[in-house]
Amino acid sequence: xxxxxFDDGGGLEQPFISHLVELRNRLIRCIAVVLLVFSGLSFKxxxxxxxxxxPLVEHMPAGSQMIATGVASPFFAPxxxxxxxxxxxxxxxxxxxxxxxxxxxxxxxEKRFALPLLVASILLFYGGMAFAYxxxxxxxxxxxxxxxxxxxxxxxDITQYLDFVLALFFAFGISFEVPIATILLVxxxxxxxxxxxxxxxxxxxxxxxxxxxxxxxxxxxxxxxAVPIWMLFELGLVFSRLFVPKPVPAIEDHTEADAx
Numbered sequence: 001x002x003x004x005x006f007d008d009g010g011g012l013e014q015p016f017i018s019h020l021v022e023l024r025n026r027l028i029r030c031i032a033v034v035l036l037v038f039s040g041l042s043f044k045x046x047x048x049x050x051x052x053x054x055p056l057v058e059h060m061p062a063g064s065q066m067i068a069t070g071v072a073s074p075f076f077a078p079x080x081x082x083x084x085x086x087x088x089x090x091x092x093x094x095x096x097x098x099x100x101x102x103x104x105x106x107x108x109x110e111k112r113f114a115l116p117l118l119v120a121s122i123l124l125f126y127g128g129m130a131f132a133y134x135x136x137x138x139x140x141x142x143x144x145x146x147x148x149x150x151x152x153x154x155x156x157d158i159t160q161y162l163d164f165v166l167a168l169f170f171a172f173g174i175s176f177e178v179p180i181a182t183i184l185l186v187x188x189x190x191x192x193x194x195x196x197x198x199x200x201x202x203x204x205x206x207x208x209x210x211x212x213x214x215x216x217x218x219x220x221x222x223x224x225x226a227v228p229i230w231m232l233f234e235l236g237l238v239f240s241r242l243f244v245p246k247p248v249p250a251i252e253d254h255t256e257a258d259a260x
Contacts, residue, residue: 026097033093038086045078048085049158052165055137059145060154067155077158084166088129092122113187113243121180124232128176129169131228136172137165139221171214175229182236187243196237203233 041048050057053066068074087094099118103111148154185191204226211226 023101026101030090030094030097034083034086034090037089038083041082041086041089042079045082049078049081049162052081052133053158053161055133056141056156056161059138059142061145064154066158066161068159069157070159073157073159077162081162081166088126091125095122117180117183121177124176124180125173128172128174131176132168132172136168136215136221136224139224140168140215143221168214172225175210175214175225176232178229178232179236179239182233183240183243186240193237193240193244196240200233204230207233 057066068077070076095118099115103114106114145154182196185196186193207229208222208226210229211222211224215221215225
């Protein structure tokens with residue numbers, strides 16, 4: 001009795017391996033670009049750190065300065081910042097490599113809205129970081145210095161300052177992705193524009209909660225984060241009109257009735 005001929009799945013092995021090879025090659029390109037950018041920025045590491053520390057240094061009392069409590073901190077802190085800046089600067093190329101990897105598996109209508117959202121997400125992330133540096137940092141550091149107890153001299157460690165500002169950069173960059181999240185919820189059909197709009201009061205409260213968590217406990221800095229998040233939520237609702245899924249047309253029944 002002949003045994004049935006089963007497919008051992010060998011036909012799927014080669015495409016899977018080729019995808020892994022492509023993924024590896026794209027990851028290598030991303031790492032190479034980051035290292036290339038870092039090799040250029042490393043020579044300006046101290047200047048980059050001085051620029052990032054500017055909002056704090058400008059508000060420090062006369063005669064005050066930042067300090068380094070670790071032996072290697074003066075060397076590693078600027079280089080760590082240069083590496084992070086290299087990753088942020090290379091983000092368009094990194095996201096392009098991610099897009100090029102997944103694009104062949106997308107439908108045409110998915111590509112039409114995925115690429116604009118990808119570009120918009122990059123710009124919004126950079127916008128959130130710029131907003132934090134130019135508008136929020138001066139308010140936060142001025143508040144911290146004003147609330148310093150009498151007899152206490154504020155001398156911030158450079159490593160602790162770097163960790164603090166990087167966390168805020170990342171937090172503001174992610175917070176500014178609210179329009180993208182709103183559009184994706186509508187475009188994928190998870191929620192409708194109307195249902196999201198009905199939850200506007202909850203979104204406003206959540207925006208102020210995020211502002212309270214990510215900023216010092218003063219009304220000004222909390223509002224400076226909460227109000228933009230709210231405005232970006234409304235902006236996402238406006239642009240989500242362009243991504244509302246079209247209803248699937250009903251299939252007409254052309255079956256002819258049986259003759260009497």
